[in-house]
Amino acid sequence: MTGTVEGQTPPPPGRSVRLGDGRRLGYIELGGGDGIPVLWCHGGLSSRLDAIPAGPEARALGVRLIAPDRPGVGSSDRLPGRRLLDWPADATGLMDALEIDRFAVVGWSLGGVFAAACAHAVPDRVTGLGLVAACIPRDWGGMTAGLNAMDRLFLRGAESGGGAARLALAGMRLTAAHAPRSFTRAAGRGQSAAARAALADNGGTWFAAAVAEGLRDTRGVLDDYRIMDAPWGFDPSELAVPTRIWQGDEDRLVPPEWGSRLAAAIAGSDLTAIPGEGHFLPFAHFDEILRAAVAAPAGG
Numbered sequence: 001m002t003g004t005v006e007g008q009t010p011p012p013p014g015r016s017v018r019l020g021d022g023r024r025l026g027y028i029e030l031g032g033g034d035g036i037p038v039l040w041c042h043g044g045l046s047s048r049l050d051a052i053p054a055g056p057e058a059r060a061l062g063v064r065l066i067a068p069d070r071p072g073v074g075s076s077d078r079l080p081g082r083r084l085l086d087w088p089a090d091a092t093g094l095m096d097a098l099e100i101d102r103f104a105v106v107g108w109s110l111g112g113v114f115a116a117a118c119a120h121a122v123p124d125r126v127t128g129l130g131l132v133a134a135c136i137p138r139d140w141g142g143m144t145a146g147l148n149a150m151d152r153l154f155l156r157g158a159e160s161g162g163g164a165a166r167l168a169l170a171g172m173r174l175t176a177a178h179a180p181r182s183f184t185r186a187a188g189r190g191q192s193a194a195a196r197a198a199l200a201d202n203g204g205t206w207f208a209a210a211v212a213e214g215l216r217d218t219r220g221v222l223d224d225y226r227i228m229d230a231p232w233g234f235d236p237s238e239l240a241v242p243t244r245i246w247q248g249d250e251d252r253l254v255p256p257e258w259g260s261r262l263a264a265a266i267a268g269s270d271l272t273a274i275p276g277e278g279h280f281l282p283f284a285h286f287d288e289i290l291r292a293a294v295a296a297p298a299g300g
Contacts, residue, residue, distance in 0.1 A: 011049050011209060014075055017097040025094055026075025027068035031058025036294045037103040039091060039118070040067040044110030044151075044224055045172070047074035047214035052206045053198050054286040063290050066103075068094055070114065072220020074213045082223055085233045087114045088121035095125070104293040106130035108282050109254060110228055119241045120234045129243040130293050132282045133254045136261055139231045146255040151225075158225035166218040173215035180208030190252055192277050194284035236265040243269040244292045246285065248277030 012028040019025055028048050035058070040051045051067035058065040071090065072078030079086065091114075095103060104127045107115025112134025119129040136143055144152070150168075157165020176183045184204035188196040199207050215221055243266050247259025256273075263271035272288075274281055282289055 011052060011206070012055070014048075016075060017094055019090060019093045023071065023077040023079060024075070025068055025071075025077075025090055027066055027094060028052075030055040030065040030067065031061070031063045033064060035062040035064035037064045037066060037095070037098075037100045038290065038293045039095070039103050039105040039115075040065055041105065041107035041111030041114040041118075042067060042069070042073075042210070042214070043108045044228070045169075045214055045221065046109075046210045049074075049206065049210035049213050050108070052210070053201060053283045054290065057286045057290050061287070061290050061294060063294055065290070066094070066098065066100075069214075070220070070224065072217055072223050074216060076220075078217060078220050078223070080223075082227070083233070084113060084117050084227045084230070085121060088118045091118050092122055092125065101125065102127050104128040104130070106132065106289060106293055107134060108132045109279065110135055110224060113228065113232065116236065116239060117232065117234075119239050119243070123239075123241050126241050128293055128295075129239065129241050130289055131243065131245045131259075131262060132289060133247060133251055133279050134245070134258070134262060135228060135254065136258045137232045137236065138229055140261065146258065148253055151228075151253070154222065154225045155229045158222040158229060162218065162222065165222065169215050169218040169221055173212050176208040176212040176215070180205040180212075183208045183211070187280070190250065190278055191280050192248075192250070192284060195278060195280040198283035199280060236262055237267070239266050239269075244289075245269055245271045246274065246281060246289065247271065248274045248279065248281045250276055250278045251281075253279040 016024045016026045042050045048067040048069045069076035105115045105118045112131040119126045181204045188199045249256045
């Protein structure tokens, strides 16, 4: 199974590269193959397929949007015991295979942590950083207190090795795969009208497909949560690439104040607070997000 759910138009062709240690890293590309490269870091509990709605904007803007799965997620081989700062080597390995030297990186939700890691580890290659409804570091005060009940369950599961968390993830995958429209409608509750409309594209199946694909291996998902529950290994204040932050003030998964905290920590960053927008804001604002990504100074 490759993320296909009942009634879905097939997603973009899946591709993969072999990394230096022999692992397979899966990805999709959207937009133009000769466009400005942007690396998309998918959200938690999701996969490379959550970039699908950005396809039309990427084509219109001349962007080559590259969306990989993290190790153990979707079509990428697992790396047991992986840490946050292992990700930049995987990301640059993919870009090296595609013969791309410099690129912007954008991350949504938990993906923002991985995008920030790239900007920290290879600032000479990252032209700009976009953080969209992104998580803050685990060792910042109040981080776990701001989490919702679902994320707290999965953090406990990552620490203990599974149990109830793995059962919950398996149930979520079954629902996404076999009742995609119901799953998507539930996900859209509390979101803006624009985000709900984006989620409903393609019969409301693309988002369910992204989640079903992302939850193929619950161990890989819990690896993500273990990383979420650990210090980053660097402080956001150390980031030196041009940074844009987007945050909705109606977000119920990431506390809205997290965007302000990141903006205060990252010198020169630009925060866009979007009234009435929830956690799924990128799907209603991909045009704005990609425009900002490709407008980053080439020497940044």
